[in-house]
Amino acid sequence: MLADPSISVLGPDPAHRKCALNGYAFQQDAIQSCNGWQYSCFYSPLAGAGAEPEPLYVHLSRRKLPHGSWETLVFDDYPQTTDDGHNTVQLGVCPGDGTIHLSYDHHCDQIHYRHSIPNLASDPPSFPWTPSLFTRTLPHLPGLESLSSTLLSYITYPRFVPLPSTGGLLFSFRTGKAGLGDDHLASYSPETHAYSLVGPVFIRGISCNPYVHGLDARGGRLHASWVWRGFVEYAGWDDPDDTQHKQQAGPNGAGNNHDICYAWSDDGGRTWRAGGEEGGEPIADLPAGTPIAKGAKGITAFDIPKGSGLTNQEAQAVDGQGGVHVLNRDCVGGEQRWKHYYRAPGGQWTSRALPLVDGSLGGKRGQLAISRGASDLYLLLPDRSSDTLWIQRATRAQGYADYALVWKGSGFPPTEPLVDRTRLEYDGVLSVYTRAYAGGQKKQEEGGEGEGEGEKKRKIDVVVLDFKLEE
Structure with missing residues (x-):
């Protein structure tokens, strides 16, 4: 069993909204x-006396590892007001020039992006932690200003x-929009800062588009796995001003997800290959205008029909030997279960149902992590019907087939946990980003405007759990 983690608080979560914004599987x-x-x-x-719960603002924190205190800055020049769970904030750190990048508040919207000065992450002690280190919110990417009103005007699911x-x-x-979208890739140069x-990368098929589990770089290879989502026409779907698809309901939901697919690139995403043999089948050349298409040879790892309970963008991780791990759920074979889909380094796929936890349709998505030394797999699984977070481990020594419960904790409202993969490689600590009830209490009495008699509000914090893994 893992020892209980140390817990640090980043700040209060805005739990008053209908849609959570902190902690979604697609925040990479x-x-x-x-x-x-x-x-x-x-x-x-904003914090402080008299501060209102609305609007919300992007907060960015840093700390020196392993035990430093968090410093937090607030970008109070951009108020976030849309109550939509898609409109999360994403973080990227460029290892080549030490720049920090943020993209936020999108669901088929103009890009919102800002970046820091060079060397901020290369030499942190030299820079007091202030918003002045960053640009204002930009409606473009540096170097791609000409695409501001075209390609960068309808953005969803950014990731670094x-x-x-x-x-x-x-x-x-x-x-x-969902079912009718294309996924694009841009490359940032630490030499030109542009x-x-x-x-x-992907073009929509015949009434479908991909939902990517993850993009992971390991040993010079870029790995991508995804499901396809079919599209169902509805009244007004072809109107350029239509916004019905933003309501997170309707005919184009997760019930149209099907198949689990995989491809890889050895040149930073420019060309892509698929199939079981090392070397693979060439399937895409992005600079030449040939992206990954739905019918590309060798991309399908598992044929899973629509209506099988597949969710979108659940989780992906790559182990130190190049094995690819995908977390999702389906009802193939009977009961709806969380499943671990594993591609061994030689290209062979297996699928195994996970024990102990409820992977039924509609639950929050889980996360995967790989330990630094042993290259064991950790599966972080939020309970659908309680405030419990489960962690299972599958060991490389047993072919990732021995799923053992190694930690279980309560006090975590429904949240999709995220992990710091770069820290795992640095010092073997699994940092888990999630939400937790403030003070360890599930509910606190708080009479307030709009509450009925006896109603209770919940105070929730955004927290980081640090687990020291066995080497």
């Missing part, structure tokens, strides 16, 4: 380390991917 990343310092981002109201082997940073994003467009 909300917590990340570089050069012995850790960074984390979250939404929260550090490339340790080259020192660069990738930025991926979807354009278009982005260049690599191209569309």
